[in-house]
Amino acid sequence: MTATANGATIGSNVQLRAVTKAFGAVEVLKNIDLEVEDGEVVVLIGASGSGKSTLLRIMSGLETADSGQVFVGGIPMHEPKRAPEIRGHVGMVFQQFNLFPHLNAMGNVTLALRKVLKMSTNEAEAVALKALTRVGMQDRCENYPSQLSGGQQQRVAIARALAVNPRIMFFDEATSALDPELVGEVTSVMRSLATEGMTMVVVTHEMGFAQRTADRVVFMDDGVIAEQGTPEQVLQNPQHPRTQQFLARVFEA
Amino acid sequence: MNWQLIWISLPQLLRAFLLTLELAVVSIIGCTVIGLLVGGLRTVRLRIVAGLARAYVEVFRGSPLPITLLFVYFGAALYLGYSSNVFAAAAVGLSVYHGAYVAEIFRSGIQAVPSAQREAAQTLGLSAMQTFRFVVLPQTRRIVFPPLIGQFISLIKDTSIAFVIGLVELMKAGQAIVDRTAEPIPIYLTIAALYFVICYPLSLWVRRNERKIVPA
Numbered sequence: 001m002t003a004t005a006n007g008a009t010i011g012s013n014v015q016l017r018a019v020t021k022a023f024g025a026v027e028v029l030k031n032i033d034l035e036v037e038d039g040e041v042v043v044l045i046g047a048s049g050s051g052k053s054t055l056l057r058i059m060s061g062l063e064t065a066d067s068g069q070v071f072v073g074g075i076p077m078h079e080p081k082r083a084p085e086i087r088g089h090v091g092m093v094f095q096q097f098n099l100f101p102h103l104n105a106m107g108n109v110t111l112a113l114r115k116v117l118k119m120s121t122n123e124a125e126a127v128a129l130k131a132l133t134r135v136g137m138q139d140r141c142e143n144y145p146s147q148l149s150g151g152q153q154q155r156v157a158i159a160r161a162l163a164v165n166p167r168i169m170f171f172d173e174a175t176s177a178l179d180p181e182l183v184g185e186v187t188s189v190m191r192s193l194a195t196e197g198m199t200m201v202v203v204t205h206e207m208g209f210a211q212r213t214a215d216r217v218v219f220m221d222d223g224v225i226a227e228q229g230t231p232e233q234v235l236q237n238p239q240h241p242r243t244q245q246f247l248a249r250v251f252e253a
Numbered sequence: 254m255n256w257q258l259i260w261i262s263l264p265q266l267l268r269a270f271l272l273t274l275e276l277a278v279v280s281i282i283g284c285t286v287i288g289l290l291v292g293g294l295r296t297v298r299l300r301i302v303a304g305l306a307r308a309y310v311e312v313f314r315g316s317p318l319p320i321t322l323l324f325v326y327f328g329a330a331l332y333l334g335y336s337s338n339v340f341a342a343a344a345v346g347l348s349v350y351h352g353a354y355v356a357e358i359f360r361s362g363i364q365a366v367p368s369a370q371r372e373a374a375q376t377l378g379l380s381a382m383q384t385f386r387f388v389v390l391p392q393t394r395r396i397v398f399p400p401l402i403g404q405f406i407s408l409i410k411d412t413s414i415a416f417v418i419g420l421v422e423l424m425k426a427g428q429a430i431v432d433r434t435a436e437p438i439p440i441y442l443t444i445a446a447l448y449f450v451i452c453y454p455l456s457l458w459v460r461r462n463e464r465k466i467v468p469a
Binding site for chain 1: 367369370372373374375376377378379383387388391392394
């Protein structure tokens with residue numbers, strides 16, 4: 001538990017109750033209920049447009065639900081006044097990395113430490129170096145994003161998110177923009193985080209990662225959770241016809 | 254044509270030139286501050302604020318500089334009395350006028366930064382102001398720098414229009430000499446050369462640096 005500026009404590013769990021979201025006439029999420037427990041690794045799978053990224057963006061505070069209740073670490077994100085409390089307490093890793101191109105790896109990681117957590121430059125660099133070491137990027141501190149491979153950029157992005165000591169980590173297709181041979185270096189970092197007990201919600205197309213690392217796999221289809229369970233249940237023995245269809249297509253490719 | 258007149262008038266012209274430079278420097282600072290503020294406000298979500306910023310830009314881009322200068326000067330004279338300072342009026346007029354153009358330069362630079370950069374900053378806990386200052390603004394440098402210097406060059410030349418409110422800057426000083434001597438060519442050539450001496454290096458400097466403003 002960490003405390004927010006106004007003294008509320010932030011946990012590591014997520015509760016979604018009857019969450020809906022539409023973009024214009026398109027209903028992206030229809031009445032979603034989902035719980036993520038402290039230390040749990042939940043992997044969201046499903047076709048493009050099934051709503052999994054939107055769900056993740058709602059949990060991380062980048063979008064707001066149209067209706068329903070969203071508690072992230074105990075913060076009621078559906079209350080506009082309180083939603084900003086979550087900022088800086090959850091980590092978000094994006095498909096396109098979104099590193100700050102004008103800052104080197106060290107600068108990317110220290111920015112929030114210095115400006116949000118008000119650390120001195122020395123303190124911030126010590127914390128950042130630890131985070132960069134955790135993702136195996138301690139030797140590339142001086143490199144700018146454009147001088148790093150996609151996999152390296154994504155590892156710096158993970159370090160940047162980790163450095164502020166988040167309660168929950170969200171991964172939005174973190175390996176989808178990577179060349180196939182670079183996927184492994186990122187998933188292995190994600191796996192080690194999971195082993196260390198980090199609460200994680202992961203949107204991915206990497207079924208290998210889901211199989212080996214997820215505590216629970218959630219299959220989304222057309223804005224609803226069609227099926228969920230352990231990786232064995234959902235990936236090996238899917239019950240829902242849409243899950244069967246989706247997995248058949250994924251494994252075919 | 255009396256070319257010797259150039260040497261005779263030079264001390265007088267240089268004194269006026271110094272005033273022109275002072276006016277340019279003060280106005281460049283002024284229009285950059287105004288432009289940054291108005292350009293930033295044009296990109297905020299609050300429609301009223303963005304609308305007011307847009308109105309500012311349209312009003313000053315839509316009226317000629319001499320009119321702006323006259324309004325500022327006589328407006329100030331009306332409210333502050335005729336002791337009001339011509340130099341200050343010229344600096345304010347040039348700043349608000351060029352501030353409108355500078356605002357558009359900053360706005361386009363700000364909007365060229367992908368919104369994903371703001372999202373990344375937001376999830377890290379940076380406030381809107383911190384995000385603007387430490388994430389968005391530094392990334393606008395490469396986009397903003399060349400047109401901004403171009404605008405500064407126009408401003409330097411536009412200081413000559415301050416003669417309409419009676420400021421004895423380079424242009425006005427030259428005209429006075431021409432009126433006295435009836436030798437327009439040598440004097441106006443000298444004046445043109447003095448403006449050129451300031452503006453051309455700036456333009457060269459942009460060309461040298463526009464590729465290496467942002468690392469990597």
